[in-house]
Amino acid sequence: MTEDLRSELADMVGPAKWEWLKPHVQRDAVVVVDQRLDLVEVGVAIATDDVQSVQRWIGEQLIIKPTAEQLAYWGGHSDKRFSSLIVQPYVLVQDSSMAA
Numbered sequence: 001m002t003e004d005l006r007s008e009l010a011d012m013v014g015p016a017k018w019e020w021l022k023p024h025v026q027r028d029a030v031v032v033v034d035q036r037l038d039l040v041e042v043g044v045a046i047a048t049d050d051v052q053s054v055q056r057w058i059g060e061q062l063i064i065k066p067t068a069e070q071l072a073y074w075g076g077h078s079d080k081r082f083s084s085l086i087v088q089p090y091v092l093v094q095d096s097s098m099a100a
Contacts, residue, residue, distance in 0.1 A: 002044060017078075018078055029090050033092050
């Protein structure tokens, strides 16, 4: 089942513009995923309630809510692009310009 879910989520990863993310930020649903993590792997962990992995990533600050500094920067760069994955109720994003 996890492989099916992984495949399904991988197909759902796509680009997102800052403008599209704004309403999700307002409802506190955006989660920033560090470039060192695989977006799909994080999505699978959230979708399957893998609390141990998610808590470890939060503890290591590899998945965070956007900071005030990030929001200010993104707001000033409306052409900003992200990789995104929706795993209800969250929108997982990685900053495309910050690729490792």
